[in-house]
Amino acid sequence: EPEVTQTPSHQVTQMGQEVILRCVPISNHLYFYWYRQILGQKVEFLVSFYNNEISEKSEIFDDQFSVERPDGSNFTLKIRSTKLEDSAMYFCASNLNTGELFFGEGSRLTVL
Amino acid sequence: QKEVEQNSGPLSVPEGAIASLNCTYSDRGSQSFFWYRQYSGKSPELIMSIYSNGDKEDGRFTAQLNKASQYVSLLIRDSQPSDSATYLCARRGTGFQKLVFGTGTRLLVSP
Numbered sequence: 110e111p112e113v114t115q116t117p118s119h120q121v122t123q124m125g126q127e128v129i130l131r132c133v134p135i136s137n138h139l140y141f142y143w144y145r146q147i148l149g150q151k152v153e154f155l156v157s158f159y160n161n162e163i164s165e166k167s168e169i170f171d172d173q174f175s176v177e178r179p180d181g182s183n184f185t186l187k188i189r190s191t192k193l194e195d196s197a198m199y200f201c202a203s204n205l206n207t208g209e210l211f212f213g214e215g216s217r218l219t220v221l
Numbered sequence: 222q223k224e225v226e227q228n229s230g231p232l233s234v235p236e237g238a239i240a241s242l243n244c245t246y247s248d249r250g251s252q253s254f255f256w257y258r259q260y261s262g263k264s265p266e267l268i269m270s271i272y273s274n275g276d277k278e279d280g281r282f283t284a285q286l287n288k289a290s291q292y293v294s295l296l297i298r299d300s301q302p303s304d305s306a307t308y309l310c311a312r313r314g315t316g317f318q319k320l321v322f323g324t325g326t327r328l329l330v331s332p
Contacts, residue, residue: 140318152265152309152322165319200264208253208313210320212264 111135113213115201121219125190130216132184132201141184142202142210143176145169152200158184191220224248225323227310233329240297242326244310247291251312254286255320256295259307265322268308269295300330 114133122128134141143155156166156176163176175187184203188195198217202210226245234240242256253272257265271277271284271293283296293312297304307325314321 142319151324152259154319154321157319159318198264204318206318208318208320209255209267209270210265211267215264 111137113201113203113211115199115213115216117216118214119217119219121221122191124193124220128188128191128195128218130186130188130199130201130218132186132213133182134184134201134203135211136182138203138205138211140164140204140206141178143186144200144202144212145197146200146215147197155186155199188218191218193220196220224321225310225312227308227323227326229324230327231329232326233331234300236300236302236330236332238300238330240300240304240328240330242295242297242308242310242328244293244295244323245291246293246310246312248312248314249288249291250314251288251291253313254284254293255311255313256282256284256293257309257311257322258304259309259325261307265309297328300328302330302332304328305330 116131141158146152156170157164173189198215200215201213255270256268259265269284271286277284281298285294307327309325310323311320
């Protein structure tokens, strides 16, 4: 069964460092997303991406964040200068046009 | 007002009972609704989607939608200890692809 894959599963970084989280969405999907979940809190939307551009972003997705689809398979989230409050699980998701999102296993980011 | 509201729980039910999970939403333009299950430390896993008023059944799960009351529910029949997880309600609005999630309800099924 096709699935969304994410790497790394866990990354520990120092405050102020740049982090890149990688995702391979399901191959025939058209819409790609990043969500995050701070420990004990709800799943929050960050950004959606369609047709090689951002289609929507939340207030959380400020200038420190960027997304890219560098080739036909990868979808990346970059955090330029990490803060302590960026510590969270970051989930990549994808879908066709059906609304049903399929999530990857997540990347746990710990900022020290 | 929260966009998608759920009781955080925990909701405790004995094995074999029916678990009833509820969700309300504020945006009347919401068109599609989804229930996800999330085990601790894991990613959300889609259980069901529902788009029309009424009931939708899939195995032990039944989703119910009432757009007039802005209310969505999930019934789990014959609850099993393996059903113990947090259940997330999500909605999608017209013309927007993103899903907005509630905080989730933690379900505990005791043997």
